[in-house]
Amino acid sequence: MADLRQALGEDAPNNAEHLNRRLRNLRPDGWDVPTNKDDRTLPVGTYRLDAKGWHPALGPRPKRDAVSAGQRRRVFDRDDRRCVVCGVGNGEPYPGEPNSRAALTVGHRIPRELGGSTELDNLQTECKRCNEPVRQELGLPETLAELLPDVRRLRTQELRTLLSWLQAKHRIRNRVDTVYDRARQLSATEHEQLVRTLHDMLHGSGNAQ
Ligand SMILES: [Zn+2]
Structure with missing residues (x-):
């Protein structure tokens, strides 16, 4: 010493x-x-x-996957087995792509190449699409100081939604998501009917008001 x-x-x-x-x-x-x-x-x-x-x-730092099986399990448990970035669950289709299947992996909040550790706090559940290669192109992770101005621009209802997602540690699929999933399965004709119905509900059918 x-x-x-x-x-x-x-x-x-x-x-x-x-x-x-x-x-x-x-x-x-x-x-x-x-x-x-x-x-x-x-x-x-x-x-x-x-x-x-x-x-x-x-020379360059060698790439290693230093995440143990036990760490993976703890990270998945903590994050409720959903991608913390986009909210997709293991094996679920991505929105708008009914034939896709998301696969979950453990990613690093701060990438290894930038000095991120393999401590639990630096690990998070990510789907393959949201995993590090894409994130690195976007730059370093957010800081609270950079994020807060955009948080303050959200409306009250949006703040409530954000709070509930943060407390649940993943994006919660709300009633609109659920209804949208079902609406996507309508026939083209019924899809058009639903669009007209919604339009009438929001802007009046001509008879109303
Ligand atoms: Zn994702």
Whole structure:
């Protein structure tokens, strides 16, 4: 620990917690550095380097799927087995594509390539379409500060809907979604009839008002 402090220089925060965190951050890259917590035979404040992992001089960071089966199960359970991005459930068709079947996977909120961890908090249920390759093109994940101005622009009813989705941890299919699913199965003729009926309900049939 003393050597590490010296190597990091005077500018680095000098407390043990900071240094422990720096070391923990190396573990996903394959560094095996047990401490007294991992191996009771080590004196407190002493680290042992068991295995060197990836470092930038070795080239691009290798891609690994470090998510264990147990983590997958916990992430799926926590997110109610629905894509947290679009709300689709495993095996369900995407809206407007009755022949499609969504497959769920575990994605990283902050991608591995950008330093995202494999801790549960950085993992989320995503369908294959909403998974990382697409998200990376959109840039880094949102921050609350960036999101709040758009939240404030929502109407009261929209805020209620948003709150209920957030509390349920997935997009809830509402009555309109359910009715729309059924309406999509109408024949072309009945579809036209429904459109006319809705139009009349909203704008009056000519006789009304
Ligand atoms: Zn999705």
